[in-house]
Amino acid sequence: MAPQSSTKTRAHTIWSEKRLVGICLFISLAQFQYGYDSAAVSGFQSMPGFLAIFGYVDPTNPIGYNLTTKVQTLIQSLMNVGALVCCLVMFKFGGHISPRTGLWAASFFGAVSIATQIGSEHLAALYVGRVLLGISNGFFSTYSVIYIGESAPAYLRGAAIGMVAFQIYFGSLIGILVDNYTHVHTGRKSYQIPLGVMFVVPLLISTALFFLPETPRYYVATGQEDKAAAAIRKLRGVKDEVQLRKDVAIMKNAWLQELETGSSVDLLDAFRGTDLRRTLLTIAVALGQAASGMFFMSAFSVYFFVQAHVGKPFTWVTVSLAIALSGTILSFPAVRFLDRRHLLIGSSCVNFAVMLTIAIIYTVVPGSQASGEVLIGLTCIFVWMYGFGQGPVLWALQTEIPSQRFRSQTIGLSQGVSFVASWVTSYCSPYFINPEALDWGPKYLYIWGCSNLILAVFVFFFVPETRGRSLEQLDELFSKRVPARKFKAYVTDLQQVDADDYIEEITLDEKVEVA
Template sequence: MSSAHLGTLYVGRLFLGISNGLYLTYSATYLGEVAPTYLRGSAVGLVTFQTSFGALIGVLVDNYTAKYQSQTSYLIPLGVMFVVPVALSVGLLFLPESPRHYIRMGLDAKAENAIRILRGINDADRLIAEAASIREAWVIENAHSQTVRLVDAFKGDNLKRTALTLCCSVGQTASGVIFFSAFSIYFYAQAGVKNEFVWVMMSLAIALTGNMGAFFVMRFVERRILLSACSIINAAIMFIIAGVYTRLSTGSYLAAQILVAMGTLFTWVYGIGQGPVLWALTVEIPSQRLRSKTVGLATGCNYLFAWVATYSAPYFINPEALNWGPKYCYIWRVSNLLLGIWAFLVIPDVKGKSLEQITSSMIRNSQGKDGEAVAATEHCENGHCE
């Protein structure tokens, strides 16, 4: 904000990128570790709501400051970005660390106190049982490996979990949401849509209702079914958009109407199913020991694929290049279809299970036998598990 020199802007953008990578990794991990079992998927899924709401505010501010011919046209949008980090920094002072982190550090008393604050449990026996469940699962995991290195994520039973986590994270890009969020305004303009800024803001606002709906839907619908269904629906939406522009001209008013309607429906379906489920699974599937490392690696891989998608998109849609325009959605139709099929065939059932139960079932499945790990979380089956 203090300089218009290109080098300064690059350095500032670099630090923003680093902070964003850290924030996405640790905010999602923290939410996954502190949320009660029955709310974990819904809570982590709110990451999608946060990004959609932030995008809406960003588009609004950019749209109404673009008319200024002075430095305020970019100083105001950058200044607005201080609000959320400041609020988070203050709020985090009043939040305890994750109970699972305290257990990893051998601080059982602090873990029990964190559970009491975060979940409102005051019964001493329940607090001891919750902490014991986490501790026993931690001991079982350590029996397989004492180290906490990134390379451990690719060894033994962790290899499958890492592969699933990476696929879930990259699935964010495979859904096509990166393409729509990065190029929707240009996309609408090229397709002949008038007042494209207004339509993008409307689309984001409607998508927020899907994000909010996901908080309730994820409590009752299995992750695998919800992700698969939403991916297949979005594959059909992408096919409709591409098909319409295959039959009609780019300047067709009817085609433009269909594009806006289908684009809005796509963001809503993504918000209620794909985004929240993929974020939740990315946090839920890794082992307790390697969760933050695996989530960070997965987020980084998704950033890489998102960069490839964003970098290559102009060559497909620009009139001076391949000139596919909205027909580029044929590619995203295929990726959504593959995501839906993969989710239905591969994603494990984790709904209603504590993170320790997920770990236990993963270990048992990899070893092909029943393990004593169930005992570590058995008390969660009687309705008292938080």
Template sequence: MAGGAAILANPLKLDISSHRKCVFICFVVTVSSFQYGLDYSLVGGFMAMPGFLKEFGYFDHKANKWAIDPTVQQLISSLMTIGTFVGSLLVGPFSSKFGRRYGLWTASLINFVATGIMIGTTSIGALYFARFILGISVGWFLTFAQVYINEVAPAHLRGIIFAIYQTQLSTGSIVGAAVDRATHLNPGPSAYRIPLAVFFVAPTIQSIALFFFPESPRWLMTQGQLEAAEASLRSLRNKNIDETEFQAELNEIRISTQEQHEQHKGKHLWVEMWKGTELRRTLLSIAIICFHAANGSSWVNIYTTYFLTTAGVTNPFSYSIMVTCMGVIGVIASSFVVRHLDRRHIVLIGVAGCGLCQLSFAVAWTVAPASQAAAKCVVAFICIFTFFYVAYAPYAWLLGGEYPNNHLRAHTYGVATALNFLGNWLGVFTAPYFINPSALGWNAKYGYIWFGSNAILFVFTWFFIPETRDRTLEEIHEMFQARVPARKFKGYICTNTRAMAEAARKEQGVEAVHMEDIDFKVSGE
């Protein structure tokens, strides 16, 4: 049934103050994204550090300065991305058996090993290996954190919490750029070893905090741990929550998860995600998450300092910090409107802005190559690009996690994240061929390619991306099962999901929704 305006099945109070505890838990879990932003910023800065180049580069006698071979540059940057690809593919099987929290703990352990190797080695081979396993860690941090947040956050606050997630990523980039700037003139290995030590901070904080946080109630429900799921959900909600309100949410999750279990019982989840109505959900999740790779952010983010140097911009490290700060401003700005503006609209505005910025600095470099005017234009439009990209990026991650059902979320999200990192790797690996003066030397003209890709993203969003603002995961599941067209999601009335929540609102029904006598278990692995 569809109507002009959606009637939501979310039984919770649609405010922030009633969910402070859950918001705090999600805030700590989003520390995972700090690592990703930190890596992009730190390693990009290493490419312009004499102390790093003396260890892993060569002295260019013609230019009378230290330089780095394009192949080494590619491998240092891209092996981390390959690691994230491999790690993300492992998220589904690991998560199905061990849950979300153990995934984050394992990511921390791998991070500690990789960072120790990078700090201690002077071997380029060992550095390559450390970059690869660090990528596995980063991939697990990002994917497990986002799956966890999608499953524990109240529907109406998922947008704000993902804005916090992106803020943590941008904060990591700022910290990385600032530390690089502080140490880049050090003549020896301390120029890059001191920044690398920052990799230990965020995982240590999160690993300790996770001992006090519950597992995802939706994951526990898929495992048949019904009492544990109820206890988990209760620990995520404030103590003074209305019991009828709590039981309504629990009932909605329980019934929907049980229906999903019956649908996939005895089947392999890797196969199920490509069949029936799940195929559409899988493809949409992959598509929207891969927007991050398809808009040109990978080459702009990791090569900002190097790119500004070759563009003739003076004091590139300071400008790199300014660029990152523009991203923080962008996500903060979007966090004020995400509860009031449809997610599709935010994505449309974001990809349009990114595409126009790529086009603008490409045109500027075409008209006046290597000039100070063009260099200033490059700085300006990279800043604006970063604003638009970071403003919409968290909601692309959010939508990608909302589309799959509870049983397939980790598998689908892992594959989507892996393919996004594969796209990032392609962008990072090929960028030096375009921007490095010893190769094609296109510099900012590389933006022409990414203007075209952003135009495709705009058209795809307009026709195929459904609107899910303020919808519970169970409502989204119902709409996909009903094969609702993308343009009708916003006004669709989820009668079945509303009935689940309403069943627990009846005064005599509150006790009836307890689940001691219900037994179901996933056996689809």
């Protein structure tokens, strides 16, 4: 009876947070832009209407056109350069930027970048638009996860941040679907229509932010306890004033204790003492996104399939993204009830085997129909595993591990490093897969298979288990220098009110009182 009661209790508490779940799903729409753009631009590289303007005629290519390696690298990499610039600015000034302000800035740069890319036929304008979009994505990726992470209770935080991975995949799916219907046009509309659809994200988010508060922890950090209580009330629908004051008091005490660990506000403090471990871990986890190989697959999926002589590449990329989306949906209960470490290690090991198998098959029987079918099937497994395990867990860890004093700066820095890794991937990959260069094709996955294995080993030795811990409890665990593999069993002095075990105790107490 106990397990059944526990399951019902958890389902009840999740339902009681439906308002917050809806808000987090909406805020995670910020990542829709990144996913949509990655898929849409990947499709542009195989669109005659786009290539006729920015590429050149190539009778030897399956679609009759091609891009020079230089243009191909710059289209993808300049977006990452813009994101890096944005993240470096956030590392310096992130402590003065609220989550809502950061999201508004992202919306502004996003709208300007889209208009720039739509309105010109010159490569220079296209490049400027890519840089501006990178700045928008930098703000979106950082402040969306901060808003969600600082608003959601501990028992829902992993699933709530997992919505980021869902929106990336959902955006990718919509992007490739739009491309699939417009790539038949031979004129500029083939790529202008997909770009125009992107206006939806900055418009919706910038409008909705007028009706949403800042995060409770932001208000606490700026000495506005009354507004913090009001934010919890609005975000989560909590009506118990006593409980609200307790929540705010615990947040405030934890914040003051963290400030006492260092009176300086020097950003170099993020690389000193116990904060050094947290900063380096956050950066390493962000690099895990690149190590998974997802940056490569999202940026070059259509082009990759075309060069591998897979028929109907747009259709198969659409199918793989739809399958991946089912993985992200299942990740919501997975990150809620399964350990972060187990999910991340398991999914990384599976993707190591998947990528290695593809590379071996294309080494033995390149260009055959059978190898094309294997590429499609295993690619679907790869993106499903990423959406189920790697994506949501890596995003959650990036939000949970940083010090509260430097959360925005640390996440901004880690995202900057992640965008550097994405830039390196975008810049180097064409030289491996483009027929003008090394022409490795799917054999390029030898590299990404090995990087998945390295990710799994790193997580086993260094990444702590954060599931079910409040942000304040994580502060205590890191301050006490608890080893990574002892995080799960360690009993903290602080019992945060929004933790899972607390909610179950409250529910059981209420049942006793009713009886």
